Amino acid sequence: MPCKTDDGSIADDAGLLRRIHPSHVVDDHNFGERRASSAAFKDPKLSVDAEPILAEDGLDWSFTLEGYEGYSLARFLAGVAREKNLSVVHDPIRPDNRAHTLVVGKKTPAIAHHLRDRAEWVHLD
Amino acid sequence: MVADADRSFTDETYSGDVEEPGSAEIYRPRFGRKRASDQAGSSAASALAWESLVPNVLKLTSLKQGWDGYNAPAIRWDAGLFALIVLQQTMRPDTPLPQVVPSSAGGIQLEWHERNIDLELHITGPYECEVWYEDHRDPDEPPISDEVTNDFSSIQECIDELTSRGARIANAV
Numbered sequence: 565m566p567c568k569t570d571d572g573s574i575a576d577d578a579g580l581l582r583r584i585h586p587s588h589v590v591d592d593h594n595f596g597e598r599r600a601s602s603a604a605f606k607d608p609k610l611s612v613d614a615e616p617i618l619a620e621d622g623l624d625w626s627f628t629l630e631g632y633e634g635y636s637l638a639r640f641l642a643g644v645a646r647e648k649n650l651s652v653v654h655d656p657i658r659p660d661n662r663a664h665t666l667v668v669g670k671k672t673p674a675i676a677h678h679l680r681d682r683a684e685w686v687h688l689d
Numbered sequence: 690m691v692a693d694a695d696r697s698f699t700d701e702t703y704s705g706d707v708e709e710p711g712s713a714e715i716y717r718p719r720f721g722r723k724r725a726s727d728q729a730g731s732s733a734a735s736a737l738a739w740e741s742l743v744p745n746v747l748k749l750t751s752l753k754q755g756w757d758g759y760n761a762p763a764i765r766w767d768a769g770l771f772a773l774i775v776l777q778q779t780m781r782p783d784t785p786l787p788q789v790v791p792s793s794a795g796g797i798q799l800e801w802h803e804r805n806i807d808l809e810l811h812i813t814g815p816y817e818c819e820v821w822y823e824d825h826r827d828p829d830e831p832p833i834s835d836e837v838t839n840d841f842s843s844i845q846e847c848i849d850e851l852t853s854r855g856a857r858i859a860n861a862v
Binding site: 635 | 794805819
């Protein structure tokens with residue numbers, strides 16, 4: 565299997581969409597809000613969908629949630645991941661999901677918080 | 690259940706593996722055989738708090754690969770067991786209960802977001818724990834990130850601050 569690398573094909577300002585499992589929506593009593601747990605961003609090969617590629621195929625964020633009732637959806641930018649030396653690797657799953665992308669690299673607590681803090685809700689169930 | 694769990698987690702399973710810390714004056718023994726005063730006192734009381742989380746943790750350890758809708762590994766049962774040990778050893782009777790969530794790396798995360806503190810313990814297996822502590826009352830202070838194996842003193846400090854802050858709030862009212 566060829567080793568895939570960050571070839572820059574996904575721009576820094578590209579939105580990356582990550583489904584958030586219901587158990588990863590936690591109550592933040594400090595700020596009186598529900599937010600994503602940093603535990604949702606720990607996977608060394610974090611799967612996301614790249615929004616520009618969805619758009620090229622005439623799709624939007626709702627595609628990422630299809631079949632995943634009860635899930636929420638968060639967005640962070642590819643450049644936010646690269647700020648922490650993570651690789652953003654286009655990894656299409658054919659024929660189902662051409663937008664599939666991996667954010668590759670160890671997610672220390674600081675890095676997981678960086679991604680979580682810079683993410684925004686696209687959909688909160 | 691309380692007595693059995695206490696004995697199996699602290700007095701037998703781990704007592705031979707871990708040396709007691711040298712500074713006994715300021716450090717409560719953990720994992721090693723407990724002193725008689727500890728066994729009779731705070732341990733039994735705090736067990737009531739952490740015990741209520743056992744079903745939550747066990748439920749998470751039944752999650753299979755792909756539980757997060759992607760390809761997350763199954764949650765390791767020994768990560769769950771170690772999470773319970775950490776709670777049993779560090780929680781006070783009046784410590785608020787954490788939120789218990791699975792991690793996409795196959796571990797368990799214990800989270801508190803209250804009393805102006807963010808405290809997270811990410812446990813991926815026995816003696817594998819990452820600590821994240823942020824105090825919003827002191828925004829100039831950077832968050833503390835630490836890796837913990839068998840010395841729970843840094844976790845204990847965080848738990849104690851979280852717990853005592855609640856008492857101070859209650860006293861102020």
